[in-house]
Amino acid sequence: MERVTISLEETLLAEFDAFIRRKGYENRSEAVRDLVRGRLEEDRVAEDHSGPAVGCLSYVYNHHQRELARRLTSTQHAHHDLVLTTLHVHLDHDNCLEVAILRGEAGDLQHFAEETMAETGVRHGQLHLLPAALVAKPKPG
Ligand code: NI
Numbered sequence: 531m532e533r534v535t536i537s538l539e540e541t542l543l544a545e546f547d548a549f550i551r552r553k554g555y556e557n558r559s560e561a562v563r564d565l566v567r568g569r570l571e572e573d574r575v576a577e578d579h580s581g582p583a584v585g586c587l588s589y590v591y592n593h594h595q596r597e598l599a600r601r602l603t604s605t606q607h608a609h610h611d612l613v614l615t616t617l618h619v620h621l622d623h624d625n626c627l628e629v630a631i632l633r634g635e636a637g638d639l640q641h642f643a644e645e646t647m648a649e650t651g652v653r654h655g656q657l658h659l660l661p662a663a664l665v666a667k668p669k670p671g
Contacts, residue, residue: 584660585633
């Protein structure tokens with residue numbers, strides 16, 4: 531096993547330690563291994579999707595963060611073929627919640643979501659991906 535060092539903000543670490551106690555992990559390493567495994571598995575499942583899909587991407591960001599709002603908008607314009615609509619909610623003085631409804635190839639939606647969530651300052655990013663076949667069944671009769 532290899533030893534790695536990571537840096538966490540104090541508040542994030544405190545939350546993580548509380549999570550570790552709640553879940554009954556023996557130590558931080560065990561908890562980190564478990565979380566990494568879970569996330570990699572999720573990613574593998576997501577990457578397996580192919581074909582037409584619709585997606586709902588949600589995330590929170592601080593609109594005071596330098597250039598972030600502009601970069602997020604640019605990303606959406608660059609992928610205007612995927613973004614059907616966006617909903618923007620000003621949660622408080624600093625934070626915005628954005629929801630983007632997407633349609634396109636599952637892999638393209640995945641990449642768009644990753645690009646958005648990888649922006650520094652974007653938090654709680656989540657993509658809910660549905661194969662288009664599930665949501666676009668023709669009406670009977
Ligand atoms: Ni806002």
